[in-house]
Amino acid sequence: MGKSKKSQSESQQDAKSNWKPNEIPFALRLYSLVLAALLLAYGISGFLNNKLEIATRKGGGGRLVLYDRPAWLLASAVIVGAILLLSVIVDHYDTRNNEGWYRIIRQAMIYVGLALLAAALVSYFYLALLG
Numbered sequence: 001m002g003k004s005k006k007s008q009s010e011s012q013q014d015a016k017s018n019w020k021p022n023e024i025p026f027a028l029r030l031y032s033l034v035l036a037a038l039l040l041a042y043g044i045s046g047f048l049n050n051k052l053e054i055a056t057r058k059g060g061g062g063r064l065v066l067y068d069r070p071a072w073l074l075a076s077a078v079i080v081g082a083i084l085l086l087s088v089i090v091d092h093y094d095t096r097n098n099e100g101w102y103r104i105i106r107q108a109m110i111y112v113g114l115a116l117l118a119a120a121l122v123s124y125f126y127l128a129l130l131g
Helices: 002-018 024-047 066-091 099-130
Strands: 051-055 063-067
Touching: 002 063, 024 051, 024 066, 051 066, 063 066, 066 099
Parallel strands: none
Antiparallel strands: 051 063
């Protein structure tokens, strides 16, 4: 019984000693940073102007314009997307063995962002039906 406990702890130590932190390429980090900055600017402008426009067709042929609460919900979704992109950069510089937590946080942010997007669209169409 004592040997099995010892072998389990040894295998855990071996796994820790073989672990290497994430190395995310510079190009991907730069892309994430630039896109996150653009998304933050777009989301903050949506909050400040109470209006967000989305192109619905290639070439700008159609636009969906959201005002007030739907715009705030969509701006929140955009900001969550920016935070998700920034987490890629933070994960690169965090050398601790916590990759599982980053995976969970990223997945949660994806669900929160999609829920906010859906709420924005549902509220937009609901308000459009009301009048």
